[in-house]
Amino acid sequence: MKCPYCNKEMEKGYIQSKHGLGWNRKKRVLAVSSGWFADQPLEYESVAYRCGDCKKIIIDYNQQEE
Template sequence: MNCPYCKKEMEKGYIQSKHGFGWNRKKRMVAVLSGWFADQPLEYETVAYRCQDCKKIIIDYEKEEE
């Protein structure tokens, strides 16, 4: 995918979370759990493309077919 801002190739990767993620019109308080360890499985992920030059991330929020 090419960056819509600078037109350079974007790097494909993933946005991942242990407890889900969502979009809101307003900022909301987010609870942070203590005792979370990086080696625990991440249950939620979505494809995202990163532009290193523009510092932008494009998120594909429809589940990608495997």
């Protein structure tokens, strides 16, 4: 995928979370569990493309891979 800001090739990766992904119009306070373990599986993910030059990430929140 080409970056819409600089037109360079973007790196494919994933945005992942244990408790879901969400978008809000306003900032909200989020509770974080203190029982987090790095080896637990992350249940939610979306394909994302990152531009290292522009420091932008493009997320297709309809595209999930198993």
